[in-house]
Amino acid sequence: MLNETICAIASASKEGAISIVRLCGVEAYDIALGLSKKSSIHPRVATLSYIYDNCNNPIDSVIIIYFKGPNSFNGEDIVELQCHGGVMSASMILNRCLECGARLAEPGEFTKLAVINSKLTIDQAEAINQLILANSEKSAKYLAKHLQGSLKKMVEEMRVSLIEALSFSEVCIDYADEDLPADTIDRLRGKISKIADNLNYTLKASVAREGLFQGFKVSIIGKPNVGKSSLLNKILNFERAIVSPIAGTTRDTIEEQLKIGGFVVRLVDTAGIRNTQDEIEKIGIEYSIKAFNDSEIVLALFDSSRELDEEDREIIRLINSDESKKIIVVFTKSDLENVIDKTVFSNFNTIEYNKNEQPIEIYRALEAILDSSYDFEGDILINKRQIDAARNAYNEVISSLKFLETLELEFFSYHIKEAIIHISSITKPYDNEEMLDSMFKNFCLGK
Ligand SMILES: Nc1nc2c(ncn2[C@@H]2O[C@H](COP(=O)(O)OP(=O)(O)OP(=O)(O)O)[C@@H](O)[C@H]2O)c(=O)[nH]1
Numbered sequence: 212m213l214n215e216t217i218c219a220i221a222s223a224s225k226e227g228a229i230s231i232v233r234l235c236g237v238e239a240y241d242i243a244l245g246l247s248k249k250s251s252i253h254p255r256v257a258t259l260s261y262i263y264d265n266c267n268n269p270i271d272s273v274i275i276i277y278f279k280g281p282n283s284f285n286g287e288d289i290v291e292l293q294c295h296g297g298v299m300s301a302s303m304i305l306n307r308c309l310e311c312g313a314r315l316a317e318p319g320e321f322t323k324l325a326v327i328n329s330k331l332t333i334d335q336a337e338a339i340n341q342l343i344l345a346n347s348e349k350s351a352k353y354l355a356k357h358l359q360g361s362l363k364k365m366v367e368e369m370r371v372s373l374i375e376a377l378s379f380s381e382v383c384i385d386y387a388d389e390d391l392p393a394d395t396i397d398r399l400r401g402k403i404s405k406i407a408d409n410l411n412y413t414l415k416a417s418v419a420r421e422g423l424f425q426g427f428k429v430s431i432i433g434k435p436n437v438g439k440s441s442l443l444n445k446i447l448n449f450e451r452a453i454v455s456p457i458a459g460t461t462r463d464t465i466e467e468q469l470k471i472g473g474f475v476v477r478l479v480d481t482a483g484i485r486n487t488q489d490e491i492e493k494i495g496i497e498y499s500i501k502a503f504n505d506s507e508i509v510l511a512l513f514d515s516s517r518e519l520d521e522e523d524r525e526i527i528r529l530i531n532s533d534e535s536k537k538i539i540v541v542f543t544k545s546d547l548e549n550v551i552d553k554t555v556f557s558n559f560n561t562i563e564y565n566k567n568e569q570p571i572e573i574y575r576a577l578e579a580i581l582d583s584s585y586d587f588e589g590d591i592l593i594n595k596r597q598i599d600a601a602r603n604a605y606n607e608v609i610s611s612l613k614f615l616e617t618l619e620l621e622f623f624s625y626h627i628k629e630a631i632i633h634i635s636s637i638t639k640p641y642d643n644e645e646m647l648d649s650m651f652k653n654f655c656l657g658k
């Protein structure tokens with residue numbers, strides 16, 4: 212438990228109806244008594260009071276709520292002082308807390324204490340942090356599920372299974388002379404393979420949905436002059452990029468954020484891709500390829516008023532090179548006479564468009580892809596740290612299976628132990644005691 216007292220303004224530093232100053236730690240309750248001149252504050256009851264300055268003048272009328280540890284959000288004594296909004300009352304009350312011996316909390320310190328005091332697992336704390344910064348309804352929905360502990364439950368089940376497998380293997384090593392039941396290895400293989408499948412499934416689903424939390428990237432690509440910047444401007448509804456009849460107008464990638472349906476999207480206009488000797492344009496084209504590689508969804512533009520040429524074919528090769536991306540082919544300049552051969556695009560979702568109309572069809576196609584592809588009922592990992600941990604665990608589990616086949620159980624145990632360490636790091640660090648408990652509980656051979 213914390214042997215000091217921390218404080219901070221817990222609400223946003225803007226105008227609003229109320230602001231909240233939070234006190235937490237060993238003297239939180241006494242400091243609140245001193246500031247309010249009350250003789251006692253009942254836990255979990257909204258108590259109306261004044262807070263006074265050091266000359267006994269009232270600073271503000273507040274609601275005090277006292278959460279007595281360990282029955283608080285982070286297990287410590289917490290007092291919340293709900294004062295009138297804006298920043299002034301809250302800053303004056305915060306200063307009084309500091310004068311009375313509290314220190315300013317570090318960023319995230321209240322939640323860190325919740326993890327230290329086992330009130331939250333690490334993934335739940337991360338979900339809180341990401342929920343505060345969430346920029347779309349869909350990501351908020353996943354984060355709320357994490358807060359409820361859905362990922363924790365899934366990780367916990369895998370971890371328990373791995374610990375059982377480890378303890379089983381350890382017992383087999385220790386009691387090598389004993390006759391093992393014939394189906395032991397089969398059962399172990401079944402258990403571990405199931406974990407590998409689950410991990411792989413969760414990893415794939417999570418990597419595909421990384422954009423839910425940072426925004427999905429949609430790149431607009433095509434050869435020069437097909438109307439990429441015109442389309443960007445139309446989707447954004449303002450003149451963001453320079454448009455001109457000169458091929459090679461856009462030299463650098465231009466990125467803007469917008470919301471499509473319940474999703475945040477980062478829309479990127481790129482330099483037209485072609486063979487060029489111009490050094491600066493060459494660099495711009497490298498950025499275009501990178502934007503294509505980094506995006507989940509691609510709007511590939513072709514000028515329908517012109518025959519396909521080698522530059523277009525280069526774009527066709529590019530969009531055929533990566534099956535994981537969702538591609539929408541847009542035939543631009545549909546207001547002009549159509550000469551392009553559209554049969555080449557029979558396996559793509561295609562849309563005709565010209566700059567004189569609103570890009571409603573393109574918008575709808577994007578919304579449909581986002582809705583159908585990225586909505587998911589299962590559990591997903593919400594950040595790179597969790598994805599890396601799951602990927603490491605998966606690799607260890609796969610390695611362990613090889614040693615199970617050759618019955619090299621020491622190596623099998625080693626990889627399972629590494630897998631446990633990685634998977635546990637998603638929620639709470641692995642404790643060796645757990646394995647020992649499991650080992651003695653389930654596999655005592657009566658010796
Ligand atoms: N008629 C017609 N002209 C268009 C349309 N879209 C774009 N243009 C024209 O085509 C030219 C090129 O448009 P941009 O939007 O700059 O093309 P871009 O693909 O960004 O070109 P780069 O930046 O050079 O790669 C401009 O003169 C536009 O006015 C369209 O739908 N119809």
Ligand SMILES: [Mg+2]
Nearest residue numbers: 439440460461
């Ligand atoms: Mg352009």
